Amino acid sequence: MKFYDKTRLTLMTALLAITSCSKVTVTNNTEQSSNFLSVYENISTDDIKKHIKTLASDEFEGRLPTTQGEKLTLDYLVGELSAAGLAPGNGDSYLQTVELVEMTADPSVMLSIGDNQFVYKQDMVASTKREKEIVELKDSELVFVGYGVNAPEYDWNDYQGLDVKGKTVVILVNDPGFENPDSGKFQGKTMTYYGRWTYKYEEASRQGAAGALIVHESAPASYGWSVVANSWSGPQYGLVSDSGNADRVAVEGWLTLEAAQKVFADAGLDFAQQKALAMAGPYAKTLPLSASTTINSTIKKSTSHNVIATLPGSAKPEEHIIYSAHWDHLGKDSTKEGDQIYNGAHDNATGVAANLALAKAFAQLDIKPQRSVSFLFVTAEEQGLLGSLYYAEHPIIPINKTVANINMDAMSVLGRTKDVAVIGMGKSELENYLTKAAMRQNRVIVQESRPEAGSYFRSDHFSFAKQGVPALYAKGGSEPIDEETANYRKRTNVIVTGCYHQVCDQFRENWDLSGITQDAQLLFEVGYSVANTDDWPQWSPTSEFQRAK
Helix, strand or coil: CCHHHHHHHHHHHHHHHHHHHCCCCCCCCHHHCCCHHHHHHCCCHHHHHHHHHHHCCHHHCCCCCCCHHHHHHHHHHHHHHHHHCCEECECCECEEEEEEEEEEECCCCEEEECCEEEEECCCEEEECCCCCCEEEEEEEEEEECCCCCEEHHHCEECCCCCCCCCCEEEEECCCCCCCCHHHCCCCCCCCCHHHCHHHHHHHHHHCCCCEEEEECCHHHHCCCHHHHHHHCCCEEEEECCCCCCCCCCCEEEEECHHHHHHHHHHCCCCHHHHHHHHHHCCCCEEEEEEEEEEEEEEEEEEEEEEEEEEECCCCEEEEEEEEEEECCCCEECCCCCCCCEECCHHHHHHHHHHHHHHHHHHHCCCCCCCEEEEEEEECCHHHCCHHHHHHHHCCCCCHHHEEEEEECCCCCCECCECEEEECCCCCECHHHHHHHHHHHCCCEEEECCCHHHCHHHCCCHHHHHHCCCCEEEEEECCCECCHHHHHHHHHHHHHHHHCCCCCCCCCCCCCECHHHHHHHHHHHHHHHHHHCCCCCCCECCCCCCCCCC
16 A cells, blocks of 8 residues: 555544544434445536536527526526436526616716826726616725725724715725634635635725725735626626615725826835734724716616426435526626637536536435425526525525535536535535545545635625534545556646636546546435435534534
């Protein structure tokens, strides 16, 4: 036995010891269905490939909500789920209506700060969530509010003593721990929700600000400016609200680092020095400048859909495990030369394909699980997790009957691995089930490679977590199964990373999809085990997402 294998065995033994000490009893329920193993082994790479190739084809036009791409996607999903033998999950329908407001800002918008005129997509992006055709900032005083965080549990409030009503706040991306991990602040490099752009706009709104501008930097944001420019331009979506989102800041935007440096220089300040002060402790600084912009928006109320199908449980059908994946992507950009379609093959035709494969697998079990298993495909994830947010706030299955959520997003196209990366590791007891299922594949679970990216707050499981439902997000890790796979990963990972939210995120025939199959089998066993136990997995004591009593 190689030294590596001995080390792996030691790790597995340790993980099993941890699992056995937990109050969760992870029983082996495979005897419930005599064909569990054959179903497990028959989860098909060919099926997964077929789904990805179809959903990411040009015909589906990038799967933008409310477009022809949505209609094609819904028809495909309902057809596959029905053919697999899954029952409609919403009464007699596979669909849940999600009312969206679509707002498209005039791309000629300019942002004036001091003597600078900043250009849309080149220097900044600006949009509004308010349901108004014209939204203005006029000579709105600028205030730098550091990280824009109000976190009593961390004894940190950048807004302490400030009145920013009617003003425009300038905010650093991420949270104070990222660039100073040894300081003991927040969770070091691991991003908290206070580091997410969604939180920063929410907090600025609570503080009464008129505008909020986040300074983009690639490392703390975990993505480049092109991702911001592509994601925050074109149609922007929100959930329809009774107030027309009047409680949101009027203007939500981003500045490039270079634009922010110009703003601070015009204010007689050095951006790097001000950032250093903000890292050291709660910090704010009024800038002797004002911001002005006018956002002219075309507003359209529209209807999109979540898709849900259910395999009723044999003993406790009222209790559900929910698998989730978002079906949407960015659509197409007719202003681009050449390729205009954001096909979204990796993000997230892969997760949809895996969810369909799991639905088919559960339907093939000769004895159904004791609890029901549902398969949810949500809309408008790319616009801020809107489909899952709507579902979590208007659940078809009551939250107190939802035992667990298992989410799939941007599954690995880099081949099989020896490890399983857990996004947000340490948050819930679902990891005990994952650990045991991983042993069948001679794999170990590890922390995600970049916890600083805040990925736990960037996909649809987060909507369930905020409601107190334990949610698992895990996929293939970074340690390839063999040397051939390692060489393939080196070639392919560059393309996959570079194509995030770009038109080049397309299906490729040379993709090794065996890693998706491996992970789908793993998550199949996790859900199957939870569905066949009386236990309710709990959040870890240190998690911020405790289930309501």
